Amino acid sequence: MPDYKLTYFNVMGLGEQIRWLLHYVEQDFEDNRISFDKFTEMKSELPFRQVPLFEIGSQKLVQSRAITRFLATKHGLLPQDPWQAYQTEMIIDALFDCREGYFYHWKEENPAEKEKLKDKFLNETLPRHLPVFEKLLKDNKTGFLVGNAATWADIYVAYYLDCFVMRFGDSVLNDYPELKKLASKIKSHPRIKSYLENRKPLDRDI
Numbered sequence: 542m543p544d545y546k547l548t549y550f551n552v553m554g555l556g557e558q559i560r561w562l563l564h565y566v567e568q569d570f571e572d573n574r575i576s577f578d579k580f581t582e583m584k585s586e587l588p589f590r591q592v593p594l595f596e597i598g599s600q601k602l603v604q605s606r607a608i609t610r611f612l613a614t615k616h617g618l619l620p621q622d623p624w625q626a627y628q629t630e631m632i633i634d635a636l637f638d639c640r641e642g643y644f645y646h647w648k649e650e651n652p653a654e655k656e657k658l659k660d661k662f663l664n665e666t667l668p669r670h671l672p673v674f675e676k677l678l679k680d681n682k683t684g685f686l687v688g689n690a691a692t693w694a695d696i697y698v699a700y701y702l703d704c705f706v707m708r709f710g711d712s713v714l715n716d717y718p719e720l721k722k723l724a725s726k727i728k729s730h731p732r733i734k735s736y737l738e739n740r741k742p743l744d745r746d747i
């Protein structure tokens with residue numbers, strides 16, 4: 542059994558999709574959640590002075606998307622077919638574009654500006670991206686975004702939809718029945734369900 546260890550803050554951020562992916566493939570790992578003081582102590586040893594850091598024995602991996610891609614490859618969640626692999630990457634790139642708007646909204650402290658960013662996110666960003674994902678699901682007809690089994694794109698999408706729903710409510714998925722089904726399928730995977738039910742309080746809500 543490989544010796545897996547994820548080091549990240551006690552937040553969702555860029556570490557949570559790694560946690561979801563590992564739970565989905567039923568891979569045990571040490572979920573090492575560090576304080577900011579601990580991070581400051583170890584920062585100089587991190588290649589980009591950032592977390593997440595993922596360790597497999599003596600191998601040290603950084604950059605969240607590269608880590609997730611590596612784990613997806615290792616655990617059969619990255620299609621081998623180049624076209625399908627491309628589709629999963631395209632979905633994840635688009636999702637990161639959505640994430641940006643969501644993150645800027647969270648960070649903004651001025652209430653009027655925050656409201657503007659919320660409006661932009663709900664009325665421009667999501668309507669630009671979610672219909673593309675919804676159509677992929679409709680056209681694919683397998684209940685997954687790409688191919689006939691779950692890929693890392695399904696995990697990423699389910700995780701970020703969960704974030705968007707937590708922040709803005711269930712109505713963000715009103716026009717997207719297929720995405721709703723996908724999110725609920727991934728979240729009801731026994732290991733993910735149990736992880737979410739037992740997740741300890743986070744240091745912040747994003």
Ligand SMILES: N[C@@H](CCC(=O)N[C@@H](CS)C(=O)NCC(=O)O)C(=O)O
Pocket residue numbers: 554555590591592593603604605606
């Ligand atoms: N591109 C990097 C970004 C990593 C990143 O921004 N990490 C943040 C936490 S989410 C961090 O380490 N912040 C502390 C700092 O930069 O001092 C990734 O995807 O892993």
